[in-house]
Structures are given as structure tokens and as C-alpha cells.
Amino acid sequence: MNSAVLRRHLNLIDFTLSAMRRRLWRNVMLFAVYLVLVFLLASVMFFSHAIRREAALMLSGAPEITVQRLVMGRHDLVPLSYLDKVGNIRGVQKAYGRLWGYFYDQGTRANYTLMVPGPDAKDYQLTKGQAILGEGIARVRGAKKGRILTITSPTGKPLVMRIKDVMMPDSALVGSDLILVTEVDFRRFFNLPPDVYTDLVLKVRNTREVSTIVGKASYLLPDARFVTRDDILRTYEAIFSWREGLLLALLAAVIVAFAILVFDKASGLSGEEKREIGILKAVGWDTGDILAMKFWEGALVSLLAFLGGVLAAYAHVFLFDAGLLKPVLQGWGVLYPDFSLPPSIDGLQLATLAFFTIVPFTAATIVPIWRAAITDPEQVMR
Known part of the structure; x- marks a missing residue:
């Protein structure tokens, strides 16, 4: 772009800003609606x-295969004999039973997950009578490291434990409602015999053999269900996609308002704008100059609103922990996870x-201007 063309567009931008100041209130309202729309969509x-x-990062360490026993289509306890059968399948590096279960706490009116740390959880080793929260x-019980925690079992007997530690907030997404205890305390709490587990975990040497191992294990255990890591990831993806769609549906009123705004811009010009175009044509402006001026008007409003909305959304999500969205996208429950998300932006989504926000508005600004600019100035001013 040579200097003459650059000066021409700079002059057009300066004239456009002056024209926008004459319709300040209308442009401010337009900018506000536009910015709120971009802010809400970008936040989601x-x-x-x-x-x-x-x-996905947290589930990357999940077991390749989880084995669950089904009785009448419901998840049931797995006997110890199942572990011997699947543990000897070729390709299985390690097999062990897991103990976990839910219980409802009357004091906080929340569901807790009681779990025994697996053999690979070196950072969560416990002794009898200890717990990690x-x-x-x-947060909801005001518990701290070194204090006593008492919970009542389904049999009515209390389980008294000393809090060894509290998990870091960066694990809150999957462990907010978790209590880690020893196997002895877990079995005593739920009154479980020593030869059953909640489910089984299979560690696989080669992840490409997962489907083959599942096929062999299915033959040995026809009453079992096998859940792979990919199944879990797909389930999480489906859940978040559904919640994102639900929230976008709730924002339909804002989207409709923007559509009406674009339609209004495309349907015609106000009398003042038509007179302004007629005067510009009468004093020697050509159609190209008028289109360029109005293009800059639409581009400035849409671009500034987009940048402002994106920056506000970034601050809302990554600096202020997305307070408007967490209850919907994160889930429903008493124990909302309290954590901060590290900044992560998808360039394609942006x-x-x-x-879909800048182009329609800018195009809607150009179309009625072009119709007015090619009309005779005297007829336009009438």
C-alpha cells in the first residue's frame, strides 16, 4: 500500500470517527450489545x-482397562477369583483390585467418595486410622492437616481418622469430594469381606493391544464390563459438549438480539444517514469512498467489540475462575471443585x-450503503 492510499484511508477513518461521534449514543448501545455477545460466547x-x-491431562494417567462385574445389569462387587483370571492374560503388565464407594454425609448434605489408594499412588501412602481429604x-468441613475427622458408616458405627494431608487445589477437578483411607478402614467402614473389590484395574504393556486383551478377558469373564481409558475420555467429551450446548441454548436470547441487530443494519439506513450520503455524493465523493468509509465504520465497531469481548472473556475465565459459568459447565453438586484453570485457547475456535461475529456485521453495514451510494444524490436526499 503506497503512501497516497494510506493517507486516503487514514482520512476516511478520521471522517468515520467524526460521523460516529455525531451518533454517539446509538453506537455506544450497538458496541455494548456486540461486546456482551462476544464476551459470553468466548467465555463458554x-x-x-x-x-x-x-x-484429558488428568485422565491420561487413568488405567488402560477397568473391569466391572455386572449382576442383572447393575455394577456389583468383583470376587478375588476374577483377578487371577484376567491377571494371567498375555499383554497385561499388572492387575489389581480397587476399593471405592460413595456415602452421604448428613452434616454437609453432600456425597463423598471413599477410596483406597492404588499401589502406584506413592504420594498417598497411609497407615491405619489416617485419611487424606x-x-x-x-473446605466445607473446615478440616485441616493433623485434625480428627469422624464419619458415620452405613452400619451406624463412626470411623475416626486423623487427617494426614489435604490434596492440592490442582487435583480438585477429580478429587474434590474424595477421602483416601487404608484398605482395613475401608472394609470396616462398609463392612466388606476381604475377598471382594469394587472393580479391577489392568495395566497394559502396549496400548495398541487393549482391544485384543478386552476380547480375551470378555471370553473369560462373560458377566463383566470392560471400560477403557478412551471410553472414559469420550464420556467426558460428551458430557462437556452437552453442557456447552445447554449453556449456548440459554444464551439464545443474546444471539437472537445480535441477529436482529445485523438484520436491522442490512434492511436499510436511517434518514440521517441517507442525507449524509446524498451530501457526500453531491460534494464529489464517489461510491468507492462512501463504501470505504462505511466499511471502516462497521469494521471499527465489530473489531473493537470483538477484541474487548475476547479480553474480558479471558479475564473472566482465567483470572476470575469463570464465576458465571462454573455451576453449569462444571457440574451440579454441593462440593463444587475450587480450582483455577491454566490458560488454554483453541486458535481455530477463536x-x-x-x-461469525465480525464478517456478518461488516457485510450488513456495506449492503444498504451500496444501494444508497449508487442512487442519484437528489433522490437520496429527498
């Missing part, structure tokens, strides 16, 4: 992408949002 996109990414439980 940023939060859903970041929480998907965080869930999730961030949510410690480009798509820019295309």
Missing part, C-alpha cells in the same frame, strides 16, 4: 476448551468466533 468457548484439556471436603 475458553472455559469448555480449558476444562476439556485439563480433564479432597479440597472440597476440607478464528471461527471472529468470522
Whole structure:
């Protein structure tokens, strides 16, 4: 772009800003609606992408295969004999039983997850009478490291434990409602015999052999269900996609308002704008100059609103923990996880949002201007 063309567009931008100041209130309202729309849509996109990414990172350490026993279509306890059968399948590196279960706490009116740490959880080794709490439980009960925790078992007997530690907030997404205890305390709490587990875990040497191992294990255990890590990831993806769609549906009123705004811009010009175009044509402006001026008007409003909305959404999600969206996208429950998401932005999503917000508005600004600019100035001013 040579200097003459650059000066021409700079002059057009200066004239456009002057024209926008004459209709200041109308442009401020337009800018506000536009910015709120971009802010809400970008907040949903940023939060859903970041929480998907965080869930995928946390689940990357999940077992390749989980074995669950089904009785009449319901999840049931797995006998110890199942462990011997699947543990000897070729390709299985390690097999062990897991103990976990839910119980409802009357004091906080929340569901807790009681679990025994697996053999690979070196950072969570416990002795009898000790417990490690999730961030949510410690928060709602005011519990701290070294204090006593008492919970009542389904049999009515209390389980008294000393809190060894509280999990870090960065694990709150999957461990907010978690209590880690020893196997002895777990079996005593739920009154379980020593030869049953909640489910079994299979560690596989080669992840490409997962389907083959599942096929062999299915033959040995026809009453079992096998859940792979990929199944869990797909389930989380479906849940977050559904919640994101639900929230976008709730924002339909804002989207409809924007559509009406674009339609109004495309349907015609106000009398003042028509007179302004007629005067510009009468004093020697050509159609190209008028289109360029109005293009800059639409581009400035849409671009500034987009940038402002995106920056506000970034601050809302990654600096202020997405307070408006967490209850919907994160889930429902008493023990909301309290954590901060690390910044994570999908460039393709951002480009798509820019295309579907900036382009329609700018195009809607140009169309009626072009119709007025090619009309005789005297007829336009009438």
C-alpha cells in the first residue's frame, strides 16, 4: 500500500470517527450489545476448551482397562477369583483390585467418595486410622492437616481418622469430594469381606493391544464390563459438549438480539444517514469512498467489540475462575471443585468466533450503503 492510499484511508477513518461521534449514543448501545455477545460466547468457548484439556491431562494417567462385574445389569462387587483370571492374560503388565464407594454425609448434605489408594499412588501412602481429604471436603468441613475427622458408616458405627494431608487445589477437578483411607478402614467402614473389590484395574504393556486383551478377558469373564481409558475420555467429551450446548441454548436470547441487530443494519439506513450520503455524493465523493468509509465504520465497531469481548472473556475465565459459568459447565453438586484453570485457547475456535461475529456485521453495514451510494444524490436526499 503506497503512501497516497494510506493517507486516503487514514482520512476516511478520521471522517468515520467524526460521523460516529455525531451518533454517539446509538453506537455506544450497538458496541455494548456486540461486546456482551462476544464476551459470553468466548467465555463458554475458553472455559469448555480449558476444562476439556485439563480433564484429558488428568485422565491420561487413568488405567488402560477397568473391569466391572455386572449382576442383572447393575455394577456389583468383583470376587478375588476374577483377578487371577484376567491377571494371567498375555499383554497385561499388572492387575489389581480397587476399593471405592460413595456415602452421604448428613452434616454437609453432600456425597463423598471413599477410596483406597492404588499401589502406584506413592504420594498417598497411609497407615491405619489416617485419611487424606479432597479440597472440597476440607473446605466445607473446615478440616485441616493433623485434625480428627469422624464419619458415620452405613452400619451406624463412626470411623475416626486423623487427617494426614489435604490434596492440592490442582487435583480438585477429580478429587474434590474424595477421602483416601487404608484398605482395613475401608472394609470396616462398609463392612466388606476381604475377598471382594469394587472393580479391577489392568495395566497394559502396549496400548495398541487393549482391544485384543478386552476380547480375551470378555471370553473369560462373560458377566463383566470392560471400560477403557478412551471410553472414559469420550464420556467426558460428551458430557462437556452437552453442557456447552445447554449453556449456548440459554444464551439464545443474546444471539437472537445480535441477529436482529445485523438484520436491522442490512434492511436499510436511517434518514440521517441517507442525507449524509446524498451530501457526500453531491460534494464529489464517489461510491468507492462512501463504501470505504462505511466499511471502516462497521469494521471499527465489530473489531473493537470483538477484541474487548475476547479480553474480558479471558479475564473472566482465567483470572476470575469463570464465576458465571462454573455451576453449569462444571457440574451440579454441593462440593463444587475450587480450582483455577491454566490458560488454554483453541486458535481455530477463536478464528471461527471472529468470522461469525465480525464478517456478518461488516457485510450488513456495506449492503444498504451500496444501494444508497449508487442512487442519484437528489433522490437520496429527498
